[in-house]
Amino acid sequence: MRTRLIFNPTAGNAEQYEADLAAAALVWRERGWSVELTPTTAAGDAKRLAREAARQDYDLVVAAGGDGTINEVINGLVGSSTALATLPLGTMNVWARELRLPLQPRLAAQAMLSWQAQPIDLGRAGDRYFLLMAGIGFDAAITAGVRADEKRRLGALAYVLRGIEQAIRIRGARSRIRMDGRTISGRVLMVVIGNSQLYGGLVKITHRASIDDGLLDVCVIRGDNGVSAVRHLFAILRRRYSHDPEIEYYRARSIQVTTTPRLPVQVDGDAIGQTPMLFTVAPRAIYALLPPDLPDDLTQQPTSTTNRPRRTVPRLLRWLLPRS
Numbered sequence: 405m406r407t408r409l410i411f412n413p414t415a416g417n418a419e420q421y422e423a424d425l426a427a428a429a430l431v432w433r434e435r436g437w438s439v440e441l442t443p444t445t446a447a448g449d450a451k452r453l454a455r456e457a458a459r460q461d462y463d464l465v466v467a468a469g470g471d472g473t474i475n476e477v478i479n480g481l482v483g484s485s486t487a488l489a490t491l492p493l494g495t496m497n498v499w500a501r502e503l504r505l506p507l508q509p510r511l512a513a514q515a516m517l518s519w520q521a522q523p524i525d526l527g528r529a530g531d532r533y534f535l536l537m538a539g540i541g542f543d544a545a546i547t548a549g550v551r552a553d554e555k556r557r558l559g560a561l562a563y564v565l566r567g568i569e570q571a572i573r574i575r576g577a578r579s580r581i582r583m584d585g586r587t588i589s590g591r592v593l594m595v596v597i598g599n600s601q602l603y604g605g606l607v608k609i610t611h612r613a614s615i616d617d618g619l620l621d622v623c624v625i626r627g628d629n630g631v632s633a634v635r636h637l638f639a640i641l642r643r644r645y646s647h648d649p650e651i652e653y654y655r656a657r658s659i660q661v662t663t664t665p666r667l668p669v670q671v672d673g674d675a676i677g678q679t680p681m682l683f684t685v686a687p688r689a690i691y692a693l694l695p696p697d698l699p700d701d702l703t704q705q706p707t708s709t710t711n712r713p714r715r716t717v718p719r720l721l722r723w724l725l726p727r728s
């Protein structure tokens with residue numbers, strides 16, 4: 405395996421785990437992989453380095469960072485046969501958690517030795533590809549409000565604090581959402597367009613999404629104010645999606661979202677712009693290293709795991725606490 409390891413030294417937990425990167429690379433080298441370590445020096449570097457690796461026919465690019473670094477890497481690899489993997493060094497590491505990859509780099513490197521590259525879909529928001537999801541409204545306003553230094557200092561708690569601030573302020577926006585042939589309208593607080601299931605490393609909003617079905621899953625959260633936002637949040641945390649009449653679920657290949665006023669948009673945790681915006685699926689646009697036993701119908705391939713017990717509260721605690 406000819407591998408480029410793209411390392412973001414500014415990612416949330418990079419300092420803590422930097423020394424372990426060499427150990428991770430050693431695990432692969434002992435298996436005969438050639439591994440080249442390339443640190444980024446600025447935002448945008450990871451995309452450039454990934455694109456260069458794709459042009460030079462590398463087998464694998466490993467994004468050593470968080471979901472923002474992975475997002476840059478997929479935007480560099482899209483359409484190539486160079487596969488994506490990650491060593492989770494970020495704050496939230498949603499993709500790593502989705503795949504149940506160990507969060508310690510050396511253990512993650514060991515686990516990946518048995519993984520296989522498979523084609524998966526990406527989403528596209530305007531001209532930016534996303535791997536996990538796009539969020540419009542409430543969550544994008546929170547994302548835009550969290551400063552990089554705050555995220556580094558407080559981790560997930562920074563999002564909780566900004567979330568409380570937004571919940572007080574938020575008002576539903578008038579919207580028109582065109583999904584393939586059908587159009588819905590009304591006041592919305594937030595729309596999540598998911599390629600995968602896990603959201604923020606904690607809950608599953610697009611809980612039925614598959615990463616290789618050629619479709620995006622759309623969760624429309626209607627409402628007028630922060631009180632309804634909090635009510636919907638609890639419905640989602642308790643997985644009572646179908647009990648809340650203001651939470652609607654769709655699947656589509658193309659989603660045009662128009663709102664008044666304009667709402668912020670985030671993809672994979674990075675603020676990227678405002679509505680109106682077109683979201684489309686890019687079927688099988690990238691190869692990704694995947695474990696043999698993917699959970700909860702995340703792919704169309706057969707899986708060997710069964711549904712796990714529902715443990716909202718311990719999961720919430722694990723999400724808030726720093727990882728060991």
Ligand SMILES: Nc1ncnc2c1ncn2[C@@H]1O[C@H](COP(=O)(O)OP(=O)(O)OP(=O)(O)O)[C@@H](O)[C@H]1O
Binds near residue numbers: 495
């Ligand atoms: N050398 C660098 N200097 C400054 N910014 C960088 C550098 N390399 C990458 N970035 C940017 O840093 C941002 C955040 O990094 P990343 O997502 O890896 O970590 P994180 O935010 O802690 O993790 P997560 O997204 O999982 O919460 C990314 O959007 C990326 O574009």
